[in-house]
Amino acid sequence: MVVSTEVVQRWGGGGHGVPVTLQEFLADRGMGAAQPRPALDLAAVDVRPSRIAAEEIAGLGCAYEYDDMVRLRCSGGFSFIDLCRRRWSDSALPAVDVVLLPRSHDDVRRILDAAREKQWAVVPFGGGTSVVDGVDVTDRLTVGVAFWEMNSVLDLDSETGEVRVQPGIGGPELERWLEARGFTWGHIPQSWERATVGGYVATRSAGQTSTGFGRADATVTNLRIAAPIADFDLGRAPGTAAGPDLKQVFLGSEGSFGIITEIGLRVRPLPEKKVYEGLLFPSFVAGKRAFRQLALDRVPADMMRLSDAEESAVNLAMSGLSGITKQAFDRYTALRKVAGGCLAIVGWEGPADVVAARRAHAYTVFRQFGAVRLPATVGRSWEKNRFTAPYLRDDLLDAGYLVETLETANEWSQLDATYKAVHEGLRGALGDPLIGTHLSHIYPTGASLYFTVITPLADDPVAQWKTAKAAATQALVDTDATITHHHSVGRDHAPWLTGEVGESGVDLLRVIKAHVDPQSLMNPGVLGLG
Template identity: 50%
Template sequence: MSEAGALSFRWGIPKEPVSLDPDMRSFLAEHVGSATPWPAESPAGWVLAAPRLSDDDLATLRTIVGDEHVRIDREARLAHLGGASFSDYARRRVGDVADAPDAVVAPETHDEVEGILRACAERSVAVVPLGGGTSVVGGLRLDRPHIALSLRRMNALVDLDSTSAIVTVGPGITGPRLEALLAPRGFTLGHLPQSWQRATIGGYVATRSAGQASTGYGRSDDMVESLVVATPRGTLELGRGPSSAAGPDLRGLFVGSEGAFGVITRVALRVRRLPTERIYEGVLFPDFAAGREAFREAAQSRTTADVMRLSDGDETRTTLLMSAPGGVAGAALDRYLRLRGVEASRSSLAIIGWEGVDRDAVRARRSATWRVLKRHGAVSLGRRAGESWRRHRFEGPFLRDALLDAGYLVETVESATSWTQLPALHDAVHAALAHSLGPRPGPYVMSHISHVYETGASLYTTVIAVADRADPVGQWSRAKRAVTDAISDQGATITHHHAVGRDHAPWLIQEIGPLGVEVLESVKSGIDPGNVMNPGALLPD
């Protein structure tokens, strides 16, 4: 099997094999149900339809970028199947590749991108911009004739203004590559989403992503200083200075626009000094409510850490199952916790992390945070637990691959709301998923808070169920509708950082109202009158 084929139905190929140990299999059988292995069909047997673009279409594109950068061969088209959701992987496990692009076009310059968009608009050929292909909300899924606009060649670090702490890059540069280029110069972007190993900077900005340290470093939209955007109607250069009162900020139309309005071809981002001091700790609270109140107080007293992640009881249980010591060591831990008023079976695990360039300042921040945490019954598990999380934090998608292979549906849902509404949102999400993916014993639903604000927080939920092999996509679609209805009914946002894509687009009208949708449709028709830019993403067709 080629790597391109393998990556079509799984996150990736880990450095070390990932498997489910006996304890995890027993836990799944008890709490979710028994599943049978789910082998994927070999990509060699997938039926890929012939490209639907005309010879004239292809010739025009080749004139713009060169023959070698317009590919219609099987390997290239399968390698550019975008999307990393359960539904995306489930389709490909049975050989459904109807959403494969008809051609892959890889420009190198802004002018080439602009030329491609003009040509595609004239010929009514849809364009799906593609970076790391990590959308989990159907942001890249399109059945009509289209090209994948691969941004991999636009991956340069264009400029680093070390005085102003601003880096300018092409949209195709990945997080790891950017960090590797910044570190020797003493800087970091500090944006580390779960998709960090594959996602691109252009993707960060186009989806308004949030990273694991966003509480301290800010979300991607907080980092954007300026943008250059190519559209079918021409070029926009947006952003002057750190702040402006020159009317509405048009950067906001393209940050989070998911390629539906244009293609970001250059972006300038705020960077920070590379931390020389890091402290990461594991913490246990008596329960999720106590931890939630501690996080709220820390946010509202401005004593937050850079990383603040709080698991509910169900997520804590699975984390401890996979990492807690057993035998004598485990008994000693239980005694240690009980002496401090925490029952492991009811506890809520938190990961707290502080970073900076000044050791004394980092330690002072830690002390201020801990004064708040202690008021809510927090017990330290020490730095070893925190460092273990930091080292292994990008391994979750590989575990999902192992669960899919074992026959389980694994998917995530995220939202955000006020502190007042957060408990009700948590209960509503869990109830909707439990009802729509029953019967018992499954599914297993678990959540965590990972981004905190003075007024509220995000809620990130993972669900595991036995996959319905007869119709896995329909199984998740029904659950997705139920849980998104529940989120919307609670007055919470339909997405905190996964973006709208095609999966959330039907609920956008409930989020921003009919007039809000009309405003966005007016923008779309003004700069993309032929509706060739990622049609169906953000705004329903």
Template identity: 45%
Template sequence: MDMLWNGWGDPAKAAPLPDAVTGVLRDLLGVKPHSTGAPALEDISVPEPALEPAVFGALADAVAGEAQVRTDAESRVRHTRGKSTPDLLLIRAGDVTDVPEAVVLPATHDEVLAVLRACARHGLAVVPFGGGTSVVGGLAPQRRAFVALDLRRMDGLLDLDPVSRTATLQPGLRAPHAEALLAEHGFTLGHFPQSYEWATIGGFAAARSSGQASAGYGRFDDMVLGLTLATSRGTLEIGRAPRSAAGPDLRHLVLGSEGAFGVITSVTVRIRPVPQVRVYEGWRFASFEEGAVALRRLAQDGPRPTVLRLSDETETLIGLAQPDAIGSADARQGAGCQAIVGYEGTEEDTSHRRERAAAVLRESGGVCLGAEPGERWAHGRYSAPYLRDALLDVGAFAETLETATFWSRVPALYSAVRTALTDTLTRAGTPPLVMCHISHVYENGASLYFTVVSAQGEDPVAHWTPAKHAANEAVIAAGGTISHHHGVGTDHRDWYVREAGVLGVEALRAVKDRLDPDGLLNPGILLPLD
């Protein structure tokens, strides 16, 4: 099934806003709910594809048939940009300036190589397309014309080694499909980001994704043991051992490269047995600071839960920690900050960890709220993007951004980003609600995930841009990373360049120049144009 072209996910799952949210929007943010009346897909005016017959033929040859080269308007609109709020606002406004000339669907690694060769010959740029869930402008290259290389036909489980506990997956596999294939053998990947239902294995690798159960299963880049990369100059295969001292770890040159060096055509990952038990519970802390200390204690001294998240006071009050219960009396009961703490594994292991972690959480001031908030979180864990659609539908603005740093810098980073967002949007006449949670923890630091809701303003994209830039500036100034798990794309690129530094960017540019000498792949994404 295709994702909703101008919003998130499965259109059948769209839900109207709860009355309580409408009340918050009206009373707190001055949003006057109204339908924004976006156009239908067939009403969007898409320019003819700039594709000579010879080029179309070359692409069709590369993928063994014209059926796998789509130039119809619907296919092209469906591959225009990703799923950031600005992306949705633009497509809802009928803006298709970033439309690909064609959508090409290779079935094999060799077909990917052939597409790259054909594009090199004809000067076409190439944008690899997995789930299309980028929220950082990762699908809007800065050079025209381009083809979207949709990897959906490469969706197989190539190999599974139960002794080594490894599996080799194709890049176009969506995460639920990958989990289903692994579950047939009793295994799980354990990677559950909010984009889980739609995102793909190749995308997780290219963007260094991190899932909601990262405390237990690790980040996606922790799971990757091997990779195959199709480049304009041939194939790069990486991964002969779990770890090595044979030169720099080349896996980490491909992970996070966001399609700028080549197209990931297979990923070998670590797999684990499907857990016998999954328990999620709610905890409450008097303050974000107190809760953060509790999370830090668990991250540093253990035992490590599988899921560990903490909402700040505002997010707890609004109840965004449980999107299904927003505005309900249940979500608002009590003050302070809510944490979700989850355990997955064997019966014995989870009960041991849960008991000892509970002692640490209590010692740190936590009050257990029992299983219900945990179950609610688990039930609604992938639904926040649907809520965003509903907010946009009634004329509100909603967007998220995220960062990470070392523990001692977390309070200052939290405060700096909140202030930047609040001040900028307030000055622009749309005072926002800024909510935050700690979404991923490490021994040495944590990530902060911010959600902003406000009135839209006249031109919503132009209205948001200064706030987003102010948040990026605040992140860099406070010593944070410009992205903990969304990636760089085009939206973060100018700040990423400052984070990586002149020589960091030059090193990556050197790699790109060598592997993609014609600059075909994702021009302007991750790295600036020359």
């Protein structure tokens, strides 16, 4: 297996450079003087040598890899700090000692039995898209368990609407398989091109249409898990009162309790009609109230995203509008009293008549809050380009900018306080960064806020972001928001987990960990455990 430096350091092939329109926007904000900082060639960087001999794993019955780049890839995620370490390292990089490639539940069972015997730490690896230090290594002897060979669809029950898969299958591969049979899972987060179904489930991922179709964990019907102490087969009927739902113990466990080896998912027929559209609200407050009203009416769009003025201005700057077209747009938005307003993207999927009825009701509500519909090309452009942000981050890092995201959720009555506190925390730590914020993942009682931060890199960018992230996370705690809506806990959020679930809640997690993983082998450090 060949893994290139580029795969380890970048989201995708590139770089293509920062678009001129964004360069101009940043310059207008006084941020145009960043010093380019291209990535080092990892071939010239030392990687910690393996300490586990091939003889020790020969009897496991699965393939394995000792290549430095493969080991390095399976030793971290894609947070800003992960990328700093792999792009600009000035010391040897730690890595798992060997990457194991199981093909089945039984292979995983043998790996965990060997790990218990030999005291190996075990780091599961799906797509490596964690942005909260969900994948990392310590000084312990460590095996990485990558699911590149566990990527099959096992069964489709078309009458029930349920598919059973292995954890290593990616979103695009699963969707292609389902579409050929008239179905869709429809879970499509921004990490879709690299992440795996197992990763989605282990971290409670939320996709772009989660408002309409639910988060990843809400679609899980059953799980098969290999834990160090035992195997678990969980999930039976569509509903049960047979005690607590033990699937929930492993959903969101981030590999800390065991390895998910098979997953049952609820799927639905391919939609007859898909519509994605753009509109402008006069303000963030007006858009938020409109979204809340649709949620209260129980007829939200399937995809609902509202950008604040700052993020909307960036999106407009990068849209390519110029010359006469830009002048016409400016005149139109001024006439309709939404100039400088907030961009919303909304989408519906389903039977054509149902989409039409839901869409008609939505626009009745939107007009009440001053929204103006934009040309159909806006929605189509968003749908076409919705996975481009991680590629742009690569180019901004090359150009010398810190680029990172964080997210949360809170009740409607608390969202404004959370928005304000996070902005104040980030500005207190970073000066005057560009902070683009959007509202998404809508619930009857509240919504998610997602923040994107851009600012020139400091001499010590890791310390720069750690200070900012700590200030922002404390702002979440202080305003009773969740520390994470869909990025998960990892190691980054673990210091604040007690504030969310309480001392007794963390004690309960420790008891579960001690029962299923008494030697603390599994993904040490996530959730603040082991």
